[in-house]
Amino acid sequence: MRTPRAGRAALHGRHLVLGISGGIAAYKAAYLARRLDEAGSQVRTVMTDGALRFLGEQTMAAITGHAVVTTLFGSRQAGPSPHTELARWADALVVAPATANVVAKVANGLADDVLTATVAAFDGPVVLAPAMHTEMWQQPATARNIRLLEGDGRRLVGPVVGALAAGDSGMGRMAEPDEILASLAEVFEDTLSGLTVLVTAGGTREAIDPVRYVGNRSSGKMGNELALEAARRGARVVLVTAAAPPDIPWGVEVVPVESAEEMAHQVWARASTLDVAVLAAAVADFRPAGPATTKLARSDGAPRIVLEPTPNVLAGLVERVEPGTTVVGFAAETGGVDRAVHKATTYGVDFVVANDVTSPGSGFGTDTNQVTIISAAGECTPLEMMTKRDVAGAIWSHVATLREDEA
Numbered sequence: 001m002r003t004p005r006a007g008r009a010a011l012h013g014r015h016l017v018l019g020i021s022g023g024i025a026a027y028k029a030a031y032l033a034r035r036l037d038e039a040g041s042q043v044r045t046v047m048t049d050g051a052l053r054f055l056g057e058q059t060m061a062a063i064t065g066h067a068v069v070t071t072l073f074g075s076r077q078a079g080p081s082p083h084t085e086l087a088r089w090a091d092a093l094v095v096a097p098a099t100a101n102v103v104a105k106v107a108n109g110l111a112d113d114v115l116t117a118t119v120a121a122f123d124g125p126v127v128l129a130p131a132m133h134t135e136m137w138q139q140p141a142t143a144r145n146i147r148l149l150e151g152d153g154r155r156l157v158g159p160v161v162g163a164l165a166a167g168d169s170g171m172g173r174m175a176e177p178d179e180i181l182a183s184l185a186e187v188f189e190d191t192l193s194g195l196t197v198l199v200t201a202g203g204t205r206e207a208i209d210p211v212r213y214v215g216n217r218s219s220g221k222m223g224n225e226l227a228l229e230a231a232r233r234g235a236r237v238v239l240v241t242a243a244a245p246p247d248i249p250w251g252v253e254v255v256p257v258e259s260a261e262e263m264a265h266q267v268w269a270r271a272s273t274l275d276v277a278v279l280a281a282a283v284a285d286f287r288p289a290g291p292a293t294t295k296l297a298r299s300d301g302a303p304r305i306v307l308e309p310t311p312n313v314l315a316g317l318v319e320r321v322e323p324g325t326t327v328v329g330f331a332a333e334t335g336g337v338d339r340a341v342h343k344a345t346t347y348g349v350d351f352v353v354a355n356d357v358t359s360p361g362s363g364f365g366t367d368t369n370q371v372t373i374i375s376a377a378g379e380c381t382p383l384e385m386m387t388k389r390d391v392a393g394a395i396w397s398h399v400a401t402l403r404e405d406e407a
Helices: 005-011 024-038 057-064 082-089 100-107 114-121 140-151 177-189 221-232 260-269 313-320 338-346 388-406
Strands: 015-020 042-047 092-098 126-130 160-163 169-173 196-201 236-241 252-256 276-279 286-288 307-309 326-333 351-356 371-375 380-382
Touching (some): 092 177, 100 126, 196 221, 276 388, 326 388
Parallel strands (some): 092 126, 276 326
Antiparallel strands (some): 351 371
């Protein structure tokens, strides 16, 4: 079974902890780690003492590029509290194989080794791939533990019927790595699956002459994170960008542009095909009228530059989209949100994301952002300071909620 490209896109850029416990199926974890790496995930590995008897930690370190965490105590590579640090870092945790012992521990909240302690400290999605002999799988205690896991919202994949250790055969074989990978992808791709999404990014450049331009300080980081997160959640994404694009996963079409005019043309041409548009680009409001066709020379003296308005990309898009399309605007401000509220209530958008670019940690080029979501009715919901990746997740979750409410 090959993982669909949309599913692999859902894993691109994800932080995943791979827990390996002590069963013969541990050898398959190496292939699972390789497949996760190919999908663009960042993988950290946690191995129990039992797992180390079946699979060498150097193998996993070579595949993932990171030292394996094997103990709660005295691990220089993992820091003073490896389980909590991994839990804070991870987007999801997958245990493959999950032996009967680990299934029992996780189901009952035990945390007496580095793997089960990491699960106990983690509040996100957990995928377990049980693997054990048929007799162990059929025990009433195992059945109770599986019911407990399912009741706690843990996602289980397998086991299946097949070859087991010591030449035995029956129910209890671990699901194949591609099946585990596909189940893990489903954790992230549900909310935007099947939607066509357009995102704009970067700051436009308006030519003064063939060498110089009028521009702004936007790095495109926020727009890039929005595009990547949409792809992870299963959307087909068009990224219209005036900045350097990110490492692009499957399902993202990159359309490079430079000026506001070019961005407007590319965005408006796609208006009728979109389910969602998030216009995060910092589009110049003005451009030099009649830019010079040759480089201006210092010896000719300071030029007189007359500015004219650029096309309003957001307003033009709202006029062109089909009914039911979700449109989100951005407003980079220096101070209060009054102008952003006016934009949200007059442009016909579903909501506007505003941020103060003079606020520490929230300006152009930073890895963090502090934004306020402003509804079409002018209601303001400020979010805490967080990474731009997390801001992107919050915005897409808000989009998904709006679309569910309107369905």
